[in-house]
Amino acid sequence: MIVQSVTIQGHIIDSLILAKVLDDIVMLGGTFTLSEVTVGTRREDTSHATILIEAPTMELLQEILKTIQPHGAVVETEEDCTVEPAPADGILPEDFYATSHLATQIRWQGNWIDVPQPEMDLAIRLKTSPPSAQMVSMGSVKKGDLVVTGRKGVRVFPLERPKERDVFGFMEAQVSSERPHRHIIADVAKRMKAIHQQRKEGKGSGKVLFAGGPAIIHAGGREALAWIIEAGYIHVLFCGNALAAHDMEASLYGTSLGYNLGIGRSVPHGHEHHLRTINRVRALGSIQQAVKGGLIKEGIMAACVRQGVQMVLAGTIRDDGPLPDVITDSIKAQEAMRAAIPGVGLALLVASTLHAVATGNLLPASVPTVCVDINPAVPTKLSDRGSFQAVGLVMDSSSFLWELARELGWKG
Amino acid sequence: MSRLLMCPPDYFGIEYEINPWMRVSNQTNGERARTQWKTLTQVLENEVGAKLEFMEPVPKLPDLVFTANAGVIHGGKAVPSQFRHPERQGEERYFIDWFTKKGYEVINLNPGIHFEGAGDLLGFPDFWIGGYRQRSDIRAYVQLSEIFQKEIMPVELVDQRFYHLDTCFCPLSGGELLYFPPCFDSYAQTVLASRIEQKKRFAVPPREGERFACNAVCIDRHVVLPTGCPETMAWLHKQGYTTHPVELDEFLKAGGSAKCLTLALD
Numbered sequence: 256m257i258v259q260s261v262t263i264q265g266h267i268i269d270s271l272i273l274a275k276v277l278d279d280i281v282m283l284g285g286t287f288t289l290s291e292v293t294v295g296t297r298r299e300d301t302s303h304a305t306i307l308i309e310a311p312t313m314e315l316l317q318e319i320l321k322t323i324q325p326h327g328a329v330v331e332t333e334e335d336c337t338v339e340p341a342p343a344d345g346i347l348p349e350d351f352y353a354t355s356h357l358a359t360q361i362r363w364q365g366n367w368i369d370v371p372q373p374e375m376d377l378a379i380r381l382k383t384s385p386p387s388a389q390m391v392s393m394g395s396v397k398k399g400d401l402v403v404t405g406r407k408g409v410r411v412f413p414l415e416r417p418k419e420r421d422v423f424g425f426m427e428a429q430v431s432s433e434r435p436h437r438h439i440i441a442d443v444a445k446r447m448k449a450i451h452q453q454r455k456e457g458k459g460s461g462k463v464l465f466a467g468g469p470a471i472i473h474a475g476g477r478e479a480l481a482w483i484i485e486a487g488y489i490h491v492l493f494c495g496n497a498l499a500a501h502d503m504e505a506s507l508y509g510t511s512l513g514y515n516l517g518i519g520r521s522v523p524h525g526h527e528h529h530l531r532t533i534n535r536v537r538a539l540g541s542i543q544q545a546v547k548g549g550l551i552k553e554g555i556m557a558a559c560v561r562q563g564v565q566m567v568l569a570g571t572i573r574d575d576g577p578l579p580d581v582i583t584d585s586i587k588a589q590e591a592m593r594a595a596i597p598g599v600g601l602a603l604l605v606a607s608t609l610h611a612v613a614t615g616n617l618l619p620a621s622v623p624t625v626c627v628d629i630n631p632a633v634p635t636k637l638s639d640r641g642s643f644q645a646v647g648l649v650m651d652s653s654s655f656l657w658e659l660a661r662e663l664g665w666k667g
Numbered sequence: 668m669s670r671l672l673m674c675p676p677d678y679f680g681i682e683y684e685i686n687p688w689m690r691v692s693n694q695t696n697g698e699r700a701r702t703q704w705k706t707l708t709q710v711l712e713n714e715v716g717a718k719l720e721f722m723e724p725v726p727k728l729p730d731l732v733f734t735a736n737a738g739v740i741h742g743g744k745a746v747p748s749q750f751r752h753p754e755r756q757g758e759e760r761y762f763i764d765w766f767t768k769k770g771y772e773v774i775n776l777n778p779g780i781h782f783e784g785a786g787d788l789l790g791f792p793d794f795w796i797g798g799y800r801q802r803s804d805i806r807a808y809v810q811l812s813e814i815f816q817k818e819i820m821p822v823e824l825v826d827q828r829f830y831h832l833d834t835c836f837c838p839l840s841g842g843e844l845l846y847f848p849p850c851f852d853s854y855a856q857t858v859l860a861s862r863i864e865q866k867k868r869f870a871v872p873p874r875e876g877e878r879f880a881c882n883a884v885c886i887d888r889h890v891v892l893p894t895g896c897p898e899t900m901a902w903l904h905k906q907g908y909t910t911h912p913v914e915l916d917e918f919l920k921a922g923g924s925a926k927c928l929t930l931a932l933d
Contacts (some may be wrong), residue, residue, distance in 0.1 A: 265809045265812070266808070266818055266820050267807055269818075269858065270820040270822070270854075270858055271858055274854065275823075275852075275854045325805065326805060327806055327809075327821070329806075426862070
């Protein structure tokens with residue numbers, strides 16, 4: 256696709272000039288995004304629009320431009336981006352361009368280059384031969400790396416309205432505890448089934464990402480989640496020490512943080528169970544060893560190991576142990592999470608403020624995301640990122656997982 | 668009192684072909700042209716009550732007689748035309764000289780933008796319409812709406828025979844409109860229909876449209892228009908206007924009529 260930005264100014268709304276230009280683009284076989292529209296407030300004020308035109312070939316783009324220019328569309332003057340070398344390892348040039356989670360391109364030597372894997376709050380590093388660009392975190396920039404500065408020669412593509420007419424397609428980005436949950440969960444299940452089917456038929460390698468907190472175990476959602484994973488619906492798991500520890504504690508002792516999950520009561524010396532679990536897994540060297548060696552027979556971790564789910568466990572300062580798989584350097588953990596993002600086609604962020612927000616920050620805006628938390632502040636924080644495809648559900652994680660599993664075919 | 672600028676047709680003739688009406692082989696009759704122009708001035712002064720001002724004709728500028736294309740004047744400001752065809756660009760400095768001499772604040776559009784004055788920009792009190800595509804560039808109207816602080820709706824002209832807005836569009840003093848719809852693209856037709864209610868719009872019949880029925884001068888309740896437009900006159904009478912048909916066929920050979928021969932100065 257070849258993209259060209261044009262601007263148009265004047266009394267373009269009531270005169271239908273803007274409508275005519277957009278009609279012309281579509282009739283000639285192009286597509287467009289209205290990236291900016293400023294409407295005059297008084298009658299004599301003019302309006303202004305910036306239109307991004309996409310055409311499959313350069314010839315068609317030229318034909319479109321030739322057709323719309325007499326109606327006032329002006330090709331935006333394009334300039335290359337500016338770059339400056341990073342002054343030291345881990346230090347960006349003063350005026351570095353801070354990224355958004357929307358699809359981004361930079362212009363270098365007259366050509367627009369895609370910056371893959373959009374992520375918010377990073378910088379853009381340019382490699383000149385051959386020209387390519389990457390998003391780069393502040394910490395990982397090296398002295399002398401060419402970093403894009405200013406705003407010239409950088410363009411960002413607004414999110415396209417998804418083709419699917421489901422809950423993500425409405426692009427409402429609303430969070431409410433008073434919205435009915437059922438149809439939202441049904442739509443999430445539909446997306447999961449579609450990805451599952453495509454993978455099964457070898458038609459796609461899309462992944463479902465699940466980021467969760469230990470409340471899933473405490474509240475009783477473990478069984479449902481383990482079934483969902485075992486059935487092959489989840490491909491990447493982000494969590495911390497606690498979710499994994501309490502899941503395996505449940506497998507070994509039937510408790511979660513000392514509470515018996517069957518009878519809902521604390522048991523004598525139950526508070527030690529998770530420590531003893533962590534200790535035993537540490538002795539075996541990894542969660543995988545614990546599952547493969549037969550110590551952990553069922554539950555979320557067992558399902559993940561059996562299904563080959565890619566797991567990233569990120570540590571925090573309150574962790575016990577931690578489990579041997581936990582990455583305790585938070586920057587390294589962030590990098591491991593970032594490396595697992597490409598290919599994610601749906602993200603479920605359940606019952607964890609820390610992991611939900613961290614994952615949300617790493618995801619491109621184009622990934623449909625559902626955030627489930629009993630505390631409305633978490634989904635609100637996520638939807639405030641500006642992704643219209645983030646759906647917030649204010650509900651108990653266990654109820655969510657049970658309902659989701661049933662939509663996916665669980666008979667439990 | 669309405670004031671109009673006119674220019675005697677001393678050097679008028681067909682010396683080049685820049686619109687489908689002009690044929691060098693179809694030469695004008697100078698004597699007839701001068702008589703028709705004189706009649707127009709008498710009707711405007713004596714029957715309509717307009718005050719006329721005249722500029723000096725210039726040899727080798729046959730179209731200087733069409734003063735509607737001098738520029739646009741409003742509120743003491745004059746924006747001179749920037750002609751599309753080189754044949755008429757020589758007129759620009761004479762129009763600018765006249766505006767300057769008369770004390771108007773002359774504001775030029777950006778260079779490279781074509782704009783042919785009141786031939787393409789006509790208005791109702793609360794909004795103006797700007798014709799584009801044939802002679803004037805749509806971009807001119809962005810700058811003109813800033814200069815005059817007016818809403819200007821650009822409309823696309825699609826028939827080469829009606830190359831200026833004033834050849835197919837005539838706003839009247841009571842808010843009515845004479846127009847020849849096939850000269851406008853469908854978007855422009857929709858816009859005009861939405862801005863001016865149906866009972867106030869008269870779509871001139873093709874025969875009269877081609878006689879330049881819309882190239883009329885409206886001052887108060889008087890309309891001066893070319894002869895041969897009975898249906899248009901009948902509609903105007905029903906609206907309470909007094910009509911003044913004037914034979915102007917010598918000027919039609921160059922693609923102009925009553926309106927093209929005048930420029931409103933107020």
